[in-house]
Amino acid sequence: MASREATGDLGTTRESVWSGGASPYAVPSKKLGMWLFIVSDAITFSALLIAYAFVRVASATWPMPFEWPSILNATIMTVILLSSSLTMVLGVHAAKTGNRKGVVGWLLATMCGGILFDVLHLREWLGLINEGVTLFKNPWGDPQFGAAFFSLTGLHMTHVTIGVVYLGVIAWGTSRGKYTSDDVEVSGLYWHFVDLVWMFIFPLVYLMSNKMA
Amino acid sequence: MHEAAEHVEASKRTFFFVWGWLLAITGLEVVLAYQHLAIKVMLTVLMMLSIVKATLIISYFMHLRYERRSLAWTLMPALVFVVGMMFIVFPDSLRALLMRAH
Numbered sequence: 001m002a003s004r005e006a007t008g009d010l011g012t013t014r015e016s017v018w019s020g021g022a023s024p025y026a027v028p029s030k031k032l033g034m035w036l037f038i039v040s041d042a043i044t045f046s047a048l049l050i051a052y053a054f055v056r057v058a059s060a061t062w063p064m065p066f067e068w069p070s071i072l073n074a075t076i077m078t079v080i081l082l083s084s085s086l087t088m089v090l091g092v093h094a095a096k097t098g099n100r101k102g103v104v105g106w107l108l109a110t111m112c113g114g115i116l117f118d119v120l121h122l123r124e125w126l127g128l129i130n131e132g133v134t135l136f137k138n139p140w141g142d143p144q145f146g147a148a149f150f151s152l153t154g155l156h157m158t159h160v161t162i163g164v165v166y167l168g169v170i171a172w173g174t175s176r177g178k179y180t181s182d183d184v185e186v187s188g189l190y191w192h193f194v195d196l197v198w199m200f201i202f203p204l205v206y207l208m209s210n211k212m213a
Numbered sequence: 214m215h216e217a218a219e220h221v222e223a224s225k226r227t228f229f230f231v232w233g234w235l236l237a238i239t240g241l242e243v244v245l246a247y248q249h250l251a252i253k254v255m256l257t258v259l260m261m262l263s264i265v266k267a268t269l270i271i272s273y274f275m276h277l278r279y280e281r282r283s284l285a286w287t288l289m290p291a292l293v294f295v296v297g298m299m300f301i302v303f304p305d306s307l308r309a310l311l312m313r314a315h
Binding site for chain 1 (some may be wrong): 246262270275
């Protein structure tokens, strides 16, 4: 631990973390930076979810169009994303134990999960658009349904895609010895955050709008 | 230049355990969605379950459980506070709903 003596105005001399050389929370700055970004992004998604909730609470005719195949599809997407978080965490574990090939393997597995999620999601989007759902209208009820659905899931899907690219960069760099286990861990934080957001989108958008028999 | 936290690692077994619970809670949510519950009850239960899932992911997968406690105390209350403040709009949405009845 690097610390220097500090002389206060009151004349005492003692070691102080404020003297420099120590990092807040004992965490590398990239990691702290990612955590702060994650909190800000969580607030952004929360704002969108609250806006959706507002419009829905104010509505008497909110569509509940998702039949079992749609719910099953969304559930499978949830399982895929949760499993990709598992592969991510195993990748970070490999990084901490110096297993470079393991890191690349687990990161590629995580990326595959993300890509699969995107594919299933886009398939669903195309289906909905085909049924006549747009940002401004839909065949079932309140016209805001489409805007709420596409903006929430669209922003999330964008985050997933950016995450896949990010993990690709980390995997590529790790295979060349450019990145440390800290870099892998920081990319993991981003990926788990993307999964975290889906943990709220899935019940609030899909399960709350399922078509009951 | 930094002093890194003593890197306490969760075991691989813990990760699989947490993943298992996350899948189980997801399954429970899907089953619940098909029960005929009052919408407020459904919403509350689903949100509680989602918060449990979020806590598991943040604590174990994102490692926050093993970091300095001050990090969690800096990040989480701020997030909860800001999101809580957003709830101030809901009385207005209820007003909008009631006004629709005419």
